[in-house]
Structure formats: C-alpha cells, structure tokens
Amino acid sequence: MKNGFLFFFGLFFVLALSWAGLVLGTQAQMGDLSPHYDDLEGKSFPERASGLASRGQLVYQDLGCAACHTQQVRRPEYGSDKERNWGSRQSVARDYVQQARPLLGSSRIGPDLANFGMRAKEDGVDAASLLVSLYNGSEGMPAYRFLFEERKIIGESSPKGLQGVAAPGYELVPTERAETLVAYLLSLKQTYEFSEARPFEPVHANEGAHE
Amino acid sequence: MTTVSTSSVSTEVSDIDRSAHCSLSFLIASSLAWLVIGGVLSLINLIQLHTPAFLADCAWLTYGHTQALQETALIYGWAVNGGLAVGLWFLARLGGAPLRGGNYISIGAVFWNLGLTAALVGIACGEMTSFSLLQLPRFIQPLMLVAFGAMAAPGVLAWTGRRKEATYATQWYVVGALFLFPWFFSVAQVMLLFVPVRGVLQTVLASWYAQNVYSLLLAPLAVAVLYYLLPKIKGKVIPSYDFAIYGFWSLLLFGTWMAGRTLVGGPVPAWIPTMAIVASSLVLFHHIILFVNLREVFSPAGSLALKFAGFGFAAYLINGVVDAFFSSRVLAAVTQFTYFQTAQHQLVLAAFSLSIFAAIYYLAPRIVGAAWPSSSLARAHYMASIIGFTVLICALAIAGWRQGVALNNPELNFTAIAGITRPWLLVATAAQGLLVVGNLALGIHFVRLMLTKSTAESLAKFNQPSALEASS
Numbered sequence: 001m002k003n004g005f006l007f008f009f010g011l012f013f014v015l016a017l018s019w020a021g022l023v024l025g026t027q028a029q030m031g032d033l034s035p036h037y038d039d040l041e042g043k044s045f046p047e048r049a050s051g052l053a054s055r056g057q058l059v060y061q062d063l064g065c066a067a068c069h070t071q072q073v074r075r076p077e078y079g080s081d082k083e084r085n086w087g088s089r090q091s092v093a094r095d096y097v098q099q100a101r102p103l104l105g106s107s108r109i110g111p112d113l114a115n116f117g118m119r120a121k122e123d124g125v126d127a128a129s130l131l132v133s134l135y136n137g138s139e140g141m142p143a144y145r146f147l148f149e150e151r152k153i154i155g156e157s158s159p160k161g162l163q164g165v166a167a168p169g170y171e172l173v174p175t176e177r178a179e180t181l182v183a184y185l186l187s188l189k190q191t192y193e194f195s196e197a198r199p200f201e202p203v204h205a206n207e208g209a210h211e
Numbered sequence: 212m213t214t215v216s217t218s219s220v221s222t223e224v225s226d227i228d229r230s231a232h233c234s235l236s237f238l239i240a241s242s243l244a245w246l247v248i249g250g251v252l253s254l255i256n257l258i259q260l261h262t263p264a265f266l267a268d269c270a271w272l273t274y275g276h277t278q279a280l281q282e283t284a285l286i287y288g289w290a291v292n293g294g295l296a297v298g299l300w301f302l303a304r305l306g307g308a309p310l311r312g313g314n315y316i317s318i319g320a321v322f323w324n325l326g327l328t329a330a331l332v333g334i335a336c337g338e339m340t341s342f343s344l345l346q347l348p349r350f351i352q353p354l355m356l357v358a359f360g361a362m363a364a365p366g367v368l369a370w371t372g373r374r375k376e377a378t379y380a381t382q383w384y385v386v387g388a389l390f391l392f393p394w395f396f397s398v399a400q401v402m403l404l405f406v407p408v409r410g411v412l413q414t415v416l417a418s419w420y421a422q423n424v425y426s427l428l429l430a431p432l433a434v435a436v437l438y439y440l441l442p443k444i445k446g447k448v449i450p451s452y453d454f455a456i457y458g459f460w461s462l463l464l465f466g467t468w469m470a471g472r473t474l475v476g477g478p479v480p481a482w483i484p485t486m487a488i489v490a491s492s493l494v495l496f497h498h499i500i501l502f503v504n505l506r507e508v509f510s511p512a513g514s515l516a517l518k519f520a521g522f523g524f525a526a527y528l529i530n531g532v533v534d535a536f537f538s539s540r541v542l543a544a545v546t547q548f549t550y551f552q553t554a555q556h557q558l559v560l561a562a563f564s565l566s567i568f569a570a571i572y573y574l575a576p577r578i579v580g581a582a583w584p585s586s587s588l589a590r591a592h593y594m595a596s597i598i599g600f601t602v603l604i605c606a607l608a609i610a611g612w613r614q615g616v617a618l619n620n621p622e623l624n625f626t627a628i629a630g631i632t633r634p635w636l637l638v639a640t641a642a643q644g645l646l647v648v649g650n651l652a653l654g655i656h657f658v659r660l661m662l663t664k665s666t667a668e669s670l671a672k673f674n675q676p677s678a679l680e681a682s683s
Binding site: 004006007010011012014015017018020022023025026029030031033061062063064065066067068070072074075077078079080083084090091092093095096097099100101102103104105106107108109110113137139140142143144145146148157211 | 259260263264267268270273274275276278279337338339341343370371383386387390391394398402407408409410411412413414415419423427460463464467468470471473475476477478479480483486508544547548549552617618620621624625626629652669
C-alpha cells in the first residue's frame with residue numbers, strides 16, 4: 001500500500017458508502033413521512049404530545065428509563081409482544097414522527113411501554129396509583145423515592161399528596177418531575193390503525209379467480 | 212510490504228521511545244485509571260440488575276445512569292486512551308522516526324480526559340443522550356472531537372513522514388481507526404444532536420454509530436496489536452501475509468454495514484436488518500484471513516504478552532462467529548432485548564482489552580526504560596482477566612438466553628423472569644469483581660514501573676529480553 005492518497009480515499013469512501021446506504025437510503029424511503037390526517041375524526045395521527053407529556057419525556061430520558069424499557073412492538077412473528085398485550089399491532093415508523101427523540105430502547109428488563117397509556121386505561125390505573133407504584137417500586141422495578149418530597153403536615157395537607165403511604169402527620173408530595181413523568185407515561189399509545197401497520201396477509205393463488 | 216524483523220536487545224530503547232515517553236505514559240496512566248473506574252461502575256450496574264434496591268435512593272446512580280456511565284468510561288476512557296497510546300507508539304516505531312507533535316498528544320489527552328470527566332458528571336445529572344455508546348452529553352461532544360483530532364494528528368504525521376516507504380498491516384489498521392473515528396463521530400454529533408434527523412432515522416443512525424465504534428475503532432486497534440506483537444516476539448514471518456490487505460478492507464467494507472442487527476423486527480425498513488445479517492456473514496472473510504495470518508498467537512511459548520494476545524484473538528474470532536449466527540432472525544427473536552446482547556458487548560470489550568493489555572506489557576517497559584518490577588502482579592492480572600472475562604461473558608450469555616426464552620413465554624411475568632436470571636447475574640457480578648481486582652493489579656504495577664529508578668541493577672535486568680514483557 002504505497003499510494004497514500006488512494007489509501008485515505010479508500011478509507012473515506014468505505015464509510016461514506018455505508019453512511020449513504022443506511023442513512024440516506026432510509027431518509028429517501030421515509031424522510032417525507034408525515035402524520036396521517038383522518039377526515040372522520042378531524043385530526044392527525046399520531047397526535048402531538050401535550051406540553052406536560054413532552055416535559056415528562058425529558059424526565060424519562062434523564063432518569064435513563066430507556067435502559068430497561070423499550071417502546072417498540074415488534075412484527076407479529078417476533079416473541080410474545082402481542083400475547084403480553086403490549087400492542088394490538090406492530091409499531092411503524094410513522095408512530096414516532098412527532099417525537100423529538102424517539103426512545104425505542106434496546107433492553108427489556110421491564111415491560112415494553114409503547115402502549116402503556118392504553119393499558120393503564122384498560123386496567124383502571126390512574127395518575128395517583130401510578131405515582132404510588134413509582135414511590136414503592138413494583139415487579140422488580142426499584143422505588144424512585146427521590147422524585148417525592150416528604151414533609152410534615154402543617155395546617156392543611158396538600159391535595160397532591162399520595163394516599164395511604166406516608167407516616168401519620170407527614171405527607172408525600174410528588175415533585176414536578178414525577179408529575180410530568182406520569183403524564184408522559186399515561187400518554188403513550190400507538191393505537192391508530194395506519195394502513196402500513198396492518199399485518200401482511202398473503203394472497204392465495206385461487207383467490208380472485210372468480211372476479 | 213515487508214514483515215518487521217526482531218530487533219536486538221541493545222536497540223530496544225531508541226530515540227523513538229524517548230520522544231514518546233511523556234505523552235504516551237500519560238495516555239496509558241489515564242486509560243488504566245478509567246479502566247478501574249469503569250470497572251467499578253460496571254460492578255454497581257450489575258449489582259443493580261439482581262438487587263434493584265441497591266443505591267436506588269441516589270438520583271445520580273439510577274440503573275439507567277450507571278449503565279451509561281460504565282459504558283462511557285470504558286469506551287471513551289479506557290479504550291480510546293489505551294488504544295491511542297498503543298497505536299501511536301506502533302506508528303512511530305514502524306515509521307522509523309521519532310514521534311512528531313508529541314505536545315499535541317499531551318494537550319489533546321488532557322482536554323479529552325477533562326472533557327470525559329465533565330461528561331460523566333453530566334450523565335450522572337441526567338444529561339445523557341440516550342443513544343447507546345454515544346451517551347456523552349451534547350455540550351461536551353465538540354470539545355471531545357477537537358481533542359481527539361489533536362491526539363490523532365501526530366499519528367497521521369508519523370504515517371506520512373515515515374522513513375520506510377513500504378507499510379505494514381499494523382499501520383493500516385491504526386491509521387484507519389485514527390482517521391475514521393472523527394469521521395463518524397462528527398457525523399453522529401451533527402445528525403443526532405445539533406441538527407437532528409427525524410423519527411426512527413435517529414435510531415438507524417445511532418446504531419450505525421455504535422456499530423462503527425466496534426468495527427472501525429475497537430476492532431482495528433486490537434488487530435493492529437496482534438499483527439505487531441506476533442512477528443516481534445516470535446521472530447517469524449507471518450504466513451500468507453499477502454492476504455492481509457484483503458482482511459483489512461473486508462473488515463472496513465462489511466463491518467460498518469452490520470449496524471441493523473439490533474433493529475430486527477422493529478419499526479425500521481426491513482432491509483436494514485437484512486443487510487446486517489448479510490454483512491455479518493461476509494465479515495467472516497476478514498476473520499478467516501486473520502486466523503490464517505495470526506494462528507501462531509495461540510502458541511505463546513512462555514511470553515505473557517502473547518498469552519494475553521492469544522486470549523484476545525480467541526475472543527475476537529468467537530465474536531465474529533457469534534455475530535454471524537445470532538444476527539439471524541430466528542435466534543434474534545430470542546436474544547433481542549436481553550442480557551445476551553450485553554454478553555456480546557463484553558465479548559468485543561474482552562477482545563479489545565486483552566489485546567491492549569498484551570501491547571501495554573510489551574511497550575510500557577520500552578517507553579519508561581525499566582523492566583516490570585513484579586511478575587506476580589502480572590500473573591495475578593493475567594489470571595483475573597482470563598477467568599473474569601470468560602465467566603462474565605458465559606454467565607451473561609446464559610442469563611440472556613434464559614431471559615429471552617422466558618420473555619417469549621407470555622405466562623411468565625417480570626418477577627418470574629428476574630428469578631430465572633438472578634443466579635447467573637450473581638455469577639456475572641462475581642466475575643466483574645474479579646476483573647476489577649485484576650485491573651487494579653495492573654494499575655498498581657504500572658505505577659510501580661513508573662517509579663522504578665534506573666539503577667545499574669534494574670538496567671541489567673532490563674537488558675534481559677524476558678524482563679521486557681514480564682514473562683512468566
């Protein structure tokens with residue numbers, strides 16, 4: 001390898017090739033993906049997160065929740081994503097177009113959260129009970145006590161205080177971080193039926209013969 | 212292209228080594244400090260896996276934080292400092308000229324390590340980016356890029372200003388890593404943090420970056436060590452050396468396409484994981500050539516450096532085969548999102564670390580100008596590293612496989628899954644503890660080496676070839 005110029009050009013080119021293929025290729029395929037406007041419902045999907053939930057996403061990111069929780073339902077033939085009620089359909093790229101930083105995650109030490117908001121609604125979990133399980137920890141998840149403030153009740157107690165957890169004479173008040181985090185978690189859902197999210201059904205050869 | 216020949220003992224320490232004394236000693240010392248710090252953080256991280264309540268009340272050390280902290284300390288602290296020290300020394304030695312621009316290395320290294328310290332504080336405060344292997348906070352990344360450029364520039368100068376026209380495999384691999392890391396590091400910074408691309412394209416780009424850290428930074432530096440040490444210590448020509456060039460380009464060409472193997476089944480275009488599956492098979496061509504060229508590493512003949520290199524090379528080859536098999540969709544359906552991927556990460560780290568240890572045992576006495584003071588510390592480090600890495604990787608792989616099978620069974624809840632993996636995670640924690648002890652031994656040994664005075668006795672000892680690499 002005596003030609004220095006050719007060597008450096010080769011190095012540059014090899015990486016440029018994979019960058020162009022993977023990044024520009026994906027950009028060309030789905031760069032113009034936009035939310036889908038539904039005429040019947042009169043709004044676009046996926047919906048933009050509320051201000052509270054957007055701030056909650058930053059808390060989710062700061063605490064490193066993504067180290068244990070994914071936010072992606074895989075295609076039907078992968079694992080038990082559907083049986084575990086993590087989502088009725090696979091996640092598609094359009095589900096993430098409204099997010100400043102999609103947190104797909106790469107480890108499932110805890111459950112997938114792509115549809116956590118929908119599941120919470122079905123199971124009757126509201127913000128107050130979610131805060132209690134955040135304080136106490138649950139199913140192997142550590143307790144996040146530093147997101148709460150324990151203080152002595154002087155005069156009237158705070159309406160935000162957790163019910164039935166604090167010692168007598170004290171109250172546990174969620175910090176702003178805890179409140180926004182819970183708002184974010186309850187907002188998570190990928191339920192709108194985009195056309196590309198329908199499972200692929202093979203067309204049999206004999207079908208259509210009568211048409 | 213010629214194969215390097217063994218030099219006689221009398222020329223073991225030359226002007227080339229003296230030119231590199233200050234800057235490279237600093238790089239090695241800081242790499243070893245980060246190795247111990249990263250190891251301790253990794254230990255905390257593993258303890259939290261089986262005992263979630265451990266340090267749970269400390270907002271700085273949540274599991275998500277310790278995960279990002281240990282990964283950052285080991286990759287950007289240990290791997291970059293250690294890899295650069297070794298790589299720059301090889302370039303100066305093989306170029307046959309004293310290292311030019313040594314001050315740039317020192318200044319770059321000071322800023323790199325200060326930046327990394329600030330980055331770890333930032334991560335502990337929740338400023339991480341949440342992209343795997345690129346967790347450095349946004350505010351510090353441009354500084355790190357400039358600092359790396361300052362450290363890498365003398366390497367490129369050593370290449371262009373070399374006294375011998377012909378180049379050797381070690382030089383290609385080192386220059387490749389030095390040149391390509393700023394390339395993909397800067398692209399990732401701009402496209403992920405400063406002008407972020409939209410939606411899942413971020414995920415694709417982040418996985419491209421993470422794969423490049425493995426294939427274009429850690430792997431080339433490890434391979435460079437093997438190509439350098441084997442002919443030097445054995446005094447033999449590398450067999451079928453003409454193929455080495457194909458091995459080099461096949462790693463670069465195919466390795467970087469393996470990015471999508473963690474995205475199987477996810478919300479990205481399906482061709483991305485498919486390309487990764489194809490690429491991880493094609494890259495085996497590189498591993499086959501390496502095996503043909505370097506298989507004599509497996510008969511170390513009493514050389515401690517070659518023993519380390521042998522285990523590093525074994526880990527490297529096994530990693531290639533594991534990547535090729537476990538990127539397939541059938542197996543990925545079990546291992547995706549589990550500790551198995553942690554085991555694969557540790558396997559890459561083992562291949563890299565063991566090779567760099569080998570290089571440090573070989574070059575540190577030449578830089579410092581004194582022999583390693585204690586062969587028992589070296590042996591302790593060797594035993595701890597080999598046992599630690601083997602047990603850690605096997606335990607994590609078994610835990611990951613069992614976790615994956617359990618995850619695919621919807622009857623089992625997460626408490627049950629944690630119960631299944633717990634025994635293996637305890638074993639992995641013990642192994643990580645052993646690794647920390649071993650790395651501490653290396654750190655202490657290096658400090659003692661630095662403090663060794665050049666008395667007549669130590670010089671006499673130094674002139675025995677065996678003393679130069681702490682033979683056991």
